[in-house]
Amino acid sequence: MDHTKKFAQEFEESIDRLLPNNSVDCVIFGYEKQRLKVLLLQWKTNAEWSLPGGFIFKDEALNSAAHRVLRERTGLDEIFLNQFYTFGRQNRARPDQNATEEATDKRLLDFGITSPVIAEWMKKRFVTTGYFALVNIAKTNPQPDFMSSSCEWKTIAEIPQLILDHNEIVEKAIGYLRIQLNYLPIGLSLLPEKFTMQDLQKLYEAILGRPLERSNFQRKILKLGMLVRKEKFMSGAANKAPYLYAFDQAKYAQLIKEGIGFSY
Amino acid sequence: MDHTKKFAQEFEESIDRLLPNNSVDCVIFGYEKQRLKVLLLQWKTNAEWSLPGGFIFKDEALNSAAHRVLRERTGLDEIFLNQFYTFGRQNRARPDQNATEEATDKRLLDFGITSPVIAEWMKKRFVTTGYFALVNIAKTNPQPDFMSSSCEWKTIAEIPQLILDHNEIVEKAIGYLRIQLNYLPIGLSLLPEKFTMQDLQKLYEAILGRPLERSNFQRKILKLGMLVRKEKFMSGAANKAPYLYAFDQAKYAQLIKEGIGFSY
DNA sequence: TTCTTATTGTATAATTTTGACACAATAAAG
């Protein structure tokens, strides 16, 4: 019995313990080379892309399910997950995904779903709750699960067409990320332990989608008192070397709790 | 056949058309006599209080269900509803509501539920999505439905113990109302067409839960340019009569879209 | 070595916003 079949059998057996009509999807943001990225899974069977998502056990809280699903599908554990919106249209498939009975059956076969029990489950209507997370790409090593051939970080511009309404979910996640910027531990979660002021500024610029004035950004951030200055960083470039900074975690946590009170 | 039985029969017949395991609950904010209020329903059968909530039809979007449920249960229609959070603990009952089989059966009887089909439905686990709305109390006349003996506006301080986790839902709604203050048409939705500056200030104070400095509030609000000054308001009180104001709706809408950018 | 280049850390000045308070104007009651 190959891996896929084994997985299918295990999933089929677990269906009785799942709460019907509900699911979770995770938008995992990472930051690398001054670019904001999102973690996507590609299906083994038909190479389509999707967000890491899954179902809820009958005896499991929605929030716990989000953490478990993310761990099972990517290996990422103990990360900050933030619920942001619940997507509940009758037909959450994209308009171009024909929803006739035959088309749906054919699509399930594309995904390698042959078991009638699983097919019946997958044909249900699911109301899905979106969570977003912020992770430091360097510190994590996501691994695709059985169903997925790969697990890739894509910049926002690179995001391909995703299954169902997952593109919409990503867009909404970015919107909430922006609105909640002052209340989220953006820097601590997304940056390496030590980073330059430019790293931090580019991160904010990536999230806000607009440029910020360098010297004013530096002054305002430093005035918050949440950064500790470390040694200089010799990049090898022909210009003045920037200092590295690290977060004063206690102060940062407090500031985030109250909301960082300025406009970038 | 009395009303309650008729309703029970109708509900029983509709269960097949409902999406299991999902529900919506609405936190309707109103403003009256300079007090922020919430609309609550009281059950005919056992006098317990709850938020107006209900279920989703299989062919209905989650957001549409929220509008329909609100209309059916209170008569309120075409109001601005804003999704804010999805509550998904395994057991959403309050800790003091004993969850043993017998206790649950007894509780359902308290609510007048005798049909086994309805009882089975009500025993399911429901993940509920919370919506909040802002309405002008003077313009609306909510009416309780079959199941409810009354439909009352309660100030935040007056809110009694509610069923399930509804007290938690109200608290979370107020939290989101505060955070999203600058992005919501608070004034236009909650105030009458013409209002005094004090009305507006007290509204913001009620939402924020803290006093604001009168003259500075007036200066900042007027500077936004979203108010049109009307005639004076002769209240009969022994003091200088205040001006009435109305919203410049186009400008207000634009400001709300971008987010009103100042701290109160 | 010296010059050049790109970037960094910091300073400065003009402008705007905020917070705290002052005060004359005024509607109605005594």
Place this chain on the structure above:
DNA sequence: CTTTATTGTGTCAAAATTATACAATAAGAA
């Protein structure tokens, strides 16, 4: 005509914001 409570507006210092300037500096080029 005086008193009272509240309103519209003004002031002023402190703080924040914006735009700009400029010396310091790491490394490559001359």
